[in-house]
Amino acid sequence: MQILELWRFPIKGFGGSQVETTTLATEGYFPYDRHFAISLGGQKIANARSGAWFPKAHFLQLMSHKDLAEYNCRYLNDGATQVLELFHRGRRCISINPDSDDGRRQFEDFVFSNFSNNLRGQPRLMQMKDQAYSDQSTPFISIASNASLDTFADATGTAPSNRRFRINIIVNAHKAFAEADMIGQTFHCGKALMVIQKPVGRCAAINVDPKTALRSEKDYVQLMREKFGHSNLGVFAKVIKGGKVKVGDELRPI
Secondary structure, three states: OEEEEEEEOOEOOOEOEEEOEEEEOOOOOOOOOOOEEEEOOOHHHHOOOOOOOOOHHHEOOOOOOHHHHHEEEEEEEOOOOEEEEEEEOOEEEEEEOOOOHHHHHHHHHHHHHHHHHHOOOOOOEEEOOOOOOOOOOOOOEEEEEHHHHHHHHHHHOOOOOHHHOOOOEEEOOOOOOHHHHHOOOEEEEOOEEEEEEEEEEOOHHHHEOOOOOOEOOOOHHHHHHHHHOOOEEEEEEEEEEOEEEEOOOEEEEO
């Protein structure tokens, strides 16, 4: 299998952006993936220390806030400066330095202005340092094949898009859900080494069209169960040896 795309989703719930290369860390998450999260404005997070982890119910998330699908974000960090950019339907609407108080306030005010009907109070931009605002307590990397994305699209009459599934690494395959056959095996991934651990079970977030931000009247999770006998798309992998990974690298078993 060859790596076709690498994706990071810097802000939990929001769309992300593609990268050409990255460096995976041993037992680490995909770099800067779910690095930020936007609170719903509750007092518990408002009074928490910076970088504290909270369950997803405290944050804006696609499953309950479909309008997030209209946005995608990009995060740049060269070690000296940080830039967090948010795009609405392809047009940049805000760019900040998340390491500055002014930048964070500017971002929080933007979110409050655009999502106030879905908030409990003033939102807070939270940032992780070494972990991620992931639903998984274990540091995992997500992998799926283009064949799986295409098969889901054919079955649902939708356009194939990783923006619906938020996968980190897209690989080529001739058979849908071929990645499920990889569970339990160890693979070279560029210069890194990883063990495929378990399938990625899907939730109602996949019902939201990433292009229109509209929620389908059909339950795609139930449709997957009926057509495929499961509601999984993609697998989780654990990095056991870090290294550089780039588009075009091979994902091959040892």
